[in-house]
Amino acid sequence: MIERPSLLPAVLVAATTLAFVTSPLLVPEFGGFEPDLFPVPQVNAPVQPAGFAFAIWGVIYLWLLVSAGFGLIARGRAADWMPMRPALALSVGIGAAWLPVAMVSPLGATVLIWIMWGTAMVALLRAPGLDRLLARGPVGLYAGWLTAAGCVSIGLLLAGYGLMNQTGAAIMALLLALALSVAILRFGGNFPEFGFSVVWALIAVAVAGWDDATVVTWLAATGAGLVAGVTLAASRRG
Secondary structure (H helix, E strand, O other), X not given: OOOOOOOXXXXXXXXXXXXXXHHHHOOOOOOOOOXXXXXXXXXXXXXOOOHHHHHHHHHHHHHHHHHHHHHHHOOOOOHXXXXXXXXXXXXXXXXXXXXXXXXXXXXXXXXXXXXXXXXXXXXXXXXXXXXXXXXXXXXXXXXXXXXXXXXXXXXXXXXXXXXXXXXXXXXXXXXXXXXXXXXXXXXXXXXXXXXXXXXXXXXXXXXXXXXXXXXXXXXHHHHHHHHHHHHHHHHHHO
């Protein structure tokens, strides 16, 4: 007799996703790291994206929630969904605690966001090829945003702790985001949702600095075009 896969991983993903999606209700006033939380206050840091960028979280939350519900109800015991579930549950489970930490400690929040990123990437690489729109799609969008957000956090820390000036820190952060994104899209697989999320963030950084049109602005805009091109090429490869 063949033993059926356990339903527990699907339940765990659903529970942690629900906690993640509802976590903003606990900290509704959060709008980014407070400038004074850094030894060198980060006011108008050039690495910060324009405010509209964060609207993508509505899509991420809703898509992950729908994915978790579908995964529990329709694919609860599906073998091809099982490999991604432990890493995804860990990522969104940590994400449920991220906002309260970010309110008081940018350093702690940055550590957490990179753990979220690493586990999200494991989940994306293990996501099933079938049910793409309800498995790989939402995880890809989520992982792409974490790539950009994690690099922005590093840029803020570099400048906020006086290790670099704001422009240098922003350039370093953007180059890291580009290197990671291109590598993932080039060697990881066909992840258009991941690419879209990174492009969205880079465009938002460019828009935020458009009035001054600094090197950071042009790097973000050029990077958005580069990531879009690599994403398209990966999609054509299949």
